[in-house]
Amino acid sequence: MSILGSRLKKLREKHNLTQERAGEIFGLTKYQIHRYESGISNPDPDIINKFADYYGVSADYLLGRTDSPNPPEKDDIPEELNTLAKINQLIKEYGIEQMGFFDIEKWKSLSEEEIEEIIKHFEWVVHKAKEKNKAAREGTED
Template sequence: MFRSDRLVKWRKRKKLTQEQLAIKVNITKASISNYENGHSAPPHETLVALADFFGITTDYLLGRTNATFPQVKGKSNHFVLGIGERIKKLREQTGLNQLELSKKIGMNNSVLSRIESGKRPVEHDEINQFADFFMVTGDYLLGRTDPDMDNNLLNSEYVKLIKNPEETLFFREYLESSEECKKELRHFWKIIKDAEKGRKLEDRQGE
């Protein structure tokens, strides 16, 4: 979901009016007003243009993270490889066909097919959904970063994880949860991990 409040915050931080920002990113003042009032959300190209202008991540503007600064320099190359092509690339690297992926993320197979072929735009919530599932950033999907996919993202352990039916079900339910619920789950998981570290430390001390 596009965070209109964050757009307002960064526009004001730059001490710009809506009209001045609109000129900077080559859109209309009415568009900026609609984005800030929550009447509409910017298309991908405008989302990337805003992130480029402010020097922040698209993930931040989409509410996926509180981290603002991207690991990119210069202008985005989002026209080199489209979002549908990147989704297809990720799917193929995990060894999933379109039907398998659509079932795992709860999306109609024909919709996924149209997204991958570039015949249907990807909604902001869907960007978050794909990014969460493949454990990549929205910036990557939108072409602002180009991480080493083979070495950094889709390793064999992750591929095993998403092919496990029970773990896939849990992951899908996690994706469909509210942001507040996700935050609580991550908090509980940290408690469990800290407790596990404590138990391992006690084992070492008893040796």
């Protein structure tokens, strides 16, 4: 078994996923997951990045280039990227990928009303963030 395969299996099991469920999440078959975990074949870089993002580890960790699952914190990471990482974590926690969040075909089946509801929700979230940021700026100008 390869380092990559061993780590993929360990992470999948840590997240209580079957090979079949992992395949569904990553758009692969159970057989492909098995082949990656057993070291019979290697995923392409895009799939490795999907694994890393989903499991919250670095691609370097998956590939055996480091034994640290997470890269050290960097002070120069823009706040926007930290926010995106938090959103990505929420997507995983709430199982949005199970609803086809990234599946364009499933988005096409939404009604106009459902799309409007999503747009309104996003607009509300952005509005609340702007209010919070404005209040924070005003609080520092005192």
